Amino acid sequence: MFAVIMAGGQGTRFWPKSRRSKPKQFLDIIGNETMIRRTIDRLTPVVPKEKIYAVVNASHLQDTIGQTGLSEDSIIVEPIGRNTAPCIGLAALYIQRKDPEGVMVALPADHHIEDQQAFLKTLLIAEEAATSSGYLITLGMEPKYPTTGFGYIEKGELLGESDSKEFFKVKRFTEKPDLSTAIEFLADGNFLWNSGIFVWKVSAILEQIKTHLPFLYKGLMKIREAIGTGQEKETISEVYSNIEGISIDYGVMEKSDITAVIPSDFGWNDVGSWASLDEVLPKDQDGNLLIGKCISLDTRDTVVYGKDKLIATLGLDGIVVVDTEDAILISRKDKCQDVKKIVETLEKEGMDEYL
Incomplete structure (x- = not known):
């Protein structure tokens, strides 16, 4: 399994500590390690370090090298932020070159997870589900209380079970609700918090980008041709200047008919404010x-x-x-x-x- 750490956010909700020069993911807000470093250390028991990629803004390249110990080859630089769909698509291209049928987990750099072992076990189950089903898997958190701070995922039909973990077809994604709707979701019992953690085959996510975001896919194919050549950096900049920012949730997950969710409980918190x-x-x-x-x-x-x-x-x-x-x-x-x-x-x- 490969890992893609999305570290291009601006962390504006953590102003005035989080700044353009050093946003939230590069700060030691929780404990003594920076958030991106904690995320890498969390992954290494199941993902070898050479299979971990970080996607960062160009201005944060040196911070990433210094804090993560990743080689420069494992740091993918975006010239400008364009939200998570271009970020994930770009990273998928680099992984595809190494392993066309590889499975990747994509996750934010700045979340907190309390139960490390439960998290790793869930990742391995998600890897197996993504490999066997070809589905785009997302990890949905069992809600503890009604909140307007997260998006929600409604479970649909049961698709399968692995090591006592069930995974369900996604019935629908919902935006952050108002409080009364959040209370209804909690009472319903079929809704999960959307964690923004995804597991899928590289080939599957690129195919779904091709279907639902054809303009982005066209740009990604230009980049794929340029990777490893002297035109790589210039081509990425050109493509990014011509695409709109869009999240993977809105651009792909809400439209795809091959999305599944694994209900999870490992003490997740997005540390959103x-x-x-x-x-x-x-x-x-x-x-x-x-x-x-x-x-x-x-x-x-x-x-x-x-x-x-x-x-x-x-x-x-x-x-x-x-x-x-x-x-x-x-x-x-x-x-x-x-x-x-x-x-x-x-x-x-x-x-x-x-x-």
């Missing part, structure tokens, strides 16, 4: 997550993230405070998904020094 940190790191007796020099009085359910300065809180409930060298974020926890709007405002105002 500052508010989610208290789901993966230990809290104090008042439900606060305090990182750095902190004093909290009459404070509950609050996340405080700092480094050098003392941060003192008094009478707070459900708040996030993030202190960096040149910027401070203060937000309600339930608004943390919208931190990216601050980044958008900074862009509009031309305040690039804070980006």
